Amino acid sequence: MKxxxxxxxxxxxxxxxxAQEQQTQEPAKIxxxxxxAAAVAAADAADDQEQxxxxxxxxxxxxxxxxxxxxxxxRNVLDALSRLRVTGYIQAQFVRDERSVNETTSNTxxxxxxxxxxxxxRVKFTYTAAPTARFVIQxxxxxxxxxxxxxYVELTEPWTTWRNTMTVGQxxxxxxxxxxxxxxxxxxxxxxxxYRTLFPGERDRGAMLSGVGFGDHxxxxxxxxxxxxxxxxxxxxxxxxxxxxxxxxxxxxDGGVSIYRGAELVSxxxxxSGREFVKRREGIDVQWVxxxxxxxxxxxYLRGKQPPAPGAPVAxxxxxxxxxxxxxxxxNLGTRxxxxxxxxxxxxxxDAASNAASWYTRTTGGSxxxxxxxxxxxxxxxxxxxxxxxxxDDNVWTVRYQYVF
Numbered sequence: 001m002k003x004x005x006x007x008x009x010x011x012x013x014x015x016x017x018x019a020q021e022q023q024t025q026e027p028a029k030i031x032x033x034x035x036x037a038a039a040v041a042a043a044d045a046a047d048d049q050e051q052x053x054x055x056x057x058x059x060x061x062x063x064x065x066x067x068x069x070x071x072x073x074x075r076n077v078l079d080a081l082s083r084l085r086v087t088g089y090i091q092a093q094f095v096r097d098e099r100s101v102n103e104t105t106s107n108t109x110x111x112x113x114x115x116x117x118x119x120x121x122r123v124k125f126t127y128t129a130a131p132t133a134r135f136v137i138q139x140x141x142x143x144x145x146x147x148x149x150x151x152y153v154e155l156t157e158p159w160t161t162w163r164n165t166m167t168v169g170q171x172x173x174x175x176x177x178x179x180x181x182x183x184x185x186x187x188x189x190x191x192x193x194x195y196r197t198l199f200p201g202e203r204d205r206g207a208m209l210s211g212v213g214f215g216d217h218x219x220x221x222x223x224x225x226x227x228x229x230x231x232x233x234x235x236x237x238x239x240x241x242x243x244x245x246x247x248x249x250x251x252x253x254d255g256g257v258s259i260y261r262g263a264e265l266v267s268x269x270x271x272x273s274g275r276e277f278v279k280r281r282e283g284i285d286v287q288w289v290x291x292x293x294x295x296x297x298x299x300x301y302l303r304g305k306q307p308p309a310p311g312a313p314v315a316x317x318x319x320x321x322x323x324x325x326x327x328x329x330x331x332n333l334g335t336r337x338x339x340x341x342x343x344x345x346x347x348x349x350x351d352a353a354s355n356a357a358s359w360y361t362r363t364t365g366g367s368x369x370x371x372x373x374x375x376x377x378x379x380x381x382x383x384x385x386x387x388x389x390x391x392x393d394d395n396v397w398t399v400r401y402q403y404v405f
Contacts, residue, residue: 083127083128083129084125084126084127085125085126085127085128086123086124086125086126087123087124087126087404087405088121088122088123088124088138088404088405089120089121089122089184089402089403089404089405090118090120090121090122090402090403091118091119091120091121091183091184091400091401091402092116092117092118092119092400092401092402093116093117093118093119093189093398093399093400093401094114094115094116094117094398094399094400095113095114095115095117095396095397095398096114096396096397096398097113097114097394097395097396097397098393098394098395098396099111099113099392099393099394100112100113100114117142117143118141118142118143119142119189119400120140120142120183120184121140121141121142122138122139122140122141122149123138123139123141124136124137124138124150125137125138131156131158132155132156132157132158133153133154133155133156134153134154134156135152135153135154136150136151136152136153136154137150137151138150138151147230148170148230149170149203150169150170150171150172150203151169151170152167152168152169152170152171153167153168153169154166154167160213161213162211162212162213163211163212164209164210164211165209165210165211166207166208166209167207167208167209167210167223168206168207168208169205170203170204170205170230171203171204171206171208172202172203173199173202173203173204173225173243174208174210174221174222174223174243174244174245174258175199175243175244175245175258175260175281175283176195176245176256176258176283176285176300176302177256177285177287177298177300178191178192178195178285178300178326179191179195179199179202184402184404187328187330187338187340187342187367187369188340188342188365188367188381188383189367189379189381189383189398189400192324192326192342192344192346192363193324193344193346193361193363193385194302194322194324194325194326194344194345194346195324197346197348198281198302198304198306198322198324199229200229200231201229201230201231203229203230204225204226204227204228204229204230204241204243205225205226205230206223206224206225206226206240206241206243207223207224208221208222208223209221209222209223210222216249217248217249217250218246218247218248218249219246219247219248219249219256220244220245220246220247221244221245222242222243222244222245222246223242223243223244224240224241224242224243225240225241225243225262226240226241227240227241227262227263227264227279228264236264236265236274237263237264237265237276239262239263239276240262241260241261241262241263241279242259242260242261242262243258243259243260243262244258244259245257245258245259246258247285252288252289252290252291253286253287253288253289254286254287254288255284255285255286255287256284256285257282257283257284258281258282258283258284258285258302259281259282259283260279260280260281260282260304261279261280262278262279262280263276263277263278263279264276264277264279264307265277266307266308266309266310266312266317267310267311268308268310268311268312268313268314268317269311269312269313269314270313270314271314275314275317277305277307277308277317277318277319278305278307278319279304279305279306279307279319280304280305281302281303281304281305281322282302282303282304283300283301283302283303284300284301284302285298285299285300285301286298286299286300294331294332294333294334295329295330295331295332296328296329296330296331296332297327297328297329297330298327298328298330299325299326299327299328300325300326301324301325302323302324302325303321303322303323303324303350304321304322305319305320305321305322306319306320306321306322306348307319308320320348320349320351321349321350321351322346322347322348322349322350323346323347323350324344324345324346324347325344325345326342326343326344326345327342327343327344328340328341328342329341329342335371336370336371336372337368337369337370337371338367338368338369338370338371339366339367339368340366340367340368340369341365341366342363342364342365342366343362343363343364343365344362344363345360345361345362345363346360346361347360348360359387359388359389359390360387360388361385361386361387361388362385362386362388363383363384363385363386364383364384364386365381365382365383365384366381366382367379367380367381367382368380368381375403375404375405376401376402376403376404377401377402378399378400378401378402379398379399379400379401379402380397380398380399381397381398381399381400382395382396382397382398383395383396383398
């Protein structure tokens with residue numbers, strides 16, 4: 001009887017506990033299902049918000065037009081850059097000059113010529129707007145400052161085979177060979193004394209007509225210039241100077257004849273208005289690539305009349321007859337080595353008797369050039385100027401490194 005009572009009580013206790021556990025689990029399952037349904041609904045709503053509306057035809061047309069404008073602008077920029085060419089070179093050097101003196105004259109000057117320096121640092125900008133038009137500007141940046149070397153525009157006619165070109169601005173004088181021969185290509189450090197004296201700076205301002213014809217066998221350059229060079233920005237007299245060269249090329253032989261006809265207004269002591277003097281020069285130049293492998297010869301001769309120096313006395317002021325020449329021997333060994341000999345002479349008064357005003361100067365020099373690569377070369381040069389009388393110690397050594405781009 002007791003055993004039956006105990007079993008009955010145990011059964012009554014267990015039944016509510018099991019029912020309670022079942023009731024507890026059911027709400028949990030319902031809550032989880034509600035959460036899952038809410039998450040799905042939220043995800044569906046987010047998907048609906050992330051999907052953009054379809055663009056209208058007007059919007060598509062606007063986007064295409066914007067892309068077309070951007071592409072056109074980029075193409076114009078690239079086209080402009082393709083018309084611009086940048087070239088140049090730099091010459092770093094050391095000079096040992098026997099004229100050097102230890103002397104402090106001012107903060108900007110010294111008679112000590114033994115110097116490291118940047119002899120030339122030129123960047124040339126050439127913009128070809130069309131096959132018949134070109135713009136060129138070339139500054140020179142050195143240890144002495146920044147100056148304009150070239151600045152001109154060119155117009156080339158397209159109707160004949162001569163390619164006749166009008167050049168206006170600041171440019172090389174079209175006289176002889178050495179003036180127009182680039183300083184980056186020259187085989188000696190500086191131009192000859194006659195050109196440094198008669199054509200200082202090698203450039204002037206004016207207008208020139210040039211052309212090449214007959215299968216590039218004949219060429220000409222002729223123009224009118226101020227005649228003052230680039231050392232001053234104006235011309236004292238109204239008359240302009242006529243300068244020209246007519247040349248030809250026949251295989252290994254090139255040459256030309258040059259003329260200069262002008263006048264210069266010179267200020268004289270006791271004459272405020274100055275006096276005009278004739279300025280006349282004639283020249284001939286020849287370049288020959290000989291049959292000897294690597295051997296080239298080059299020579300030039302000029303003569304003319306040169307006005308007196310400013311400040312000369314009125315009574316003795318007169319134009320003088322001048323004369324000069326040079327001769328090069330250039331021997332190339334392979335593609336890397338060059339040996340050069342140059343002899344040049346300048347006489348500032350070739351008709352006068354021997355006196356201080358007529359002493360000519362003859363300079364003998366040479367150089368060795370090693371072409372390091374296609375862009376750079378090293379030059380070691382020596383020059384020995386010798387005056388006809390009272391020759392000073394003025395021999396010069398130059399070591400130069402040049403890079404061209």
